[in-house]
Structures are given as structure tokens and as C-alpha cells.
């Protein structure tokens with residue numbers, strides 16, 4: 001079983017190493033790192049710090065059977 005780390009949300013296919021264009025991707029379990037993070041804003045609601053936590057999601061393609069991890 002091959003695993004990949006990719007970033008979701010970019011303007012590119014989310015299926016790594018997959019030749020097909022008709023992939024059906026199913027999202028599995030997600031895990032988030034439990035780093036302590038207190039959102040901080042200025043008076044206008046602009047965020048002053050970024051969430052350092054990473055959410056890792058198991059993805060699998062129902063068409064070609066590949067599985068990988070996505071990160072955001």
C-alpha cells in the first residue's frame with residue numbers, strides 16, 4: 001500500500017499517482033494534531049495567529065483502489 005502526502009484545496013487533482021480522470025475519492029478518518037492554539041484577533045476581527053494544527057485525512061479512490069493521506 002502506497003501512501004502520499006498531498007495538500008487539498010489547490011487547483012490540481014487531489015488524486016496523486018492516478019492515471020484515470022474518473023476517480024471517485026472517498027474521505028475517511030481525520031486526525032488533528034492537538035497543539036494548544038488560542039485564536040487571537042485584532043479589533044477588526046483579523047486573525048493575528050495561524051492555527052498550527054495539521055489535519056490528516058485518509059483518502060481512498062474507489063475506482064483505482066489507491067489510498068493516501070491528505071494534509072491541511
Ligand SMILES: [Zn+2]
Nearest residue numbers: 018023061064
Ligand atoms: Zn483513482
